[in-house]
Amino acid sequence: MDKYIITIGRKFGSGGRSIGQKLAAKLGISFYDKELISIAAKESGMDPDVFKDVDEKAANSLLYSLSMGLYSFGSGFSAMGDLPVNDKLYLLQHKIIKEIAEKENCVIVGRCADYVLRDNPNCVNIFVYADMAYRKEQSVQKHGIDAVRAEHIINKTDKSRANYYSFYSGQKWGMAENYDLCIDSSKLSEDKIVDLIAEYIKMR
DSSP states (O other): OOSOEEEEEEOTTSOHHHHHHHHHHHHTOEEESTHHHHHHHHHHTOOHHHHHTTTTOOOSSHHHHHHTTSOOGGGTTTTOTTSOHHHHHHHHHHHHHHHHHHHOOEEEESTTHHHHTTTOTTEEEEEEEOOHHHHHHHHHHHHOOOTTTHHHHHHHHHHHHHHHHHHHHSSOTTOGGGOSEEEETTSSOHHHHHHHHHHHHHHO
């Protein structure tokens, strides 16, 4: 594949973000995760800290707004004024992800990117997961999370990501049929997983 966009969905503590960073470095392409918040804030003129608090968290009003004709993707963002910050951020990131996919090869983590780019033939969708024991260990070691609270934080974060994905895509988060590759990160080193994904892209 000469043109490709790699999306990475990930369970908390599975190392999906780190794998995405290493993959982007190996392929010499751009990496987008929290960077999307900064871009969205710049385009909207809002404080990035406001967006950080609601990133990958679902609101409750977007589908109602769409059904009532208060917003349409083709009309720009002039009708976004009354939407919750969650919805504003999703819509901005939706627009930004599509624009990025048009102009460059890249790795995009989270933000329903696989759904946003579902009609893009150059999109490769990856989901990274692992068992709870591995994710607890990684959460303590890499994120500095208290060992006693690790499982609670993992479950809470996964639930938030699942609700976000379901709300904005209408699909179930982590379902194998939504992805090209589902990888258990506890079975291989991050470097080997990166090599595996890179080889898969060559074969496409």
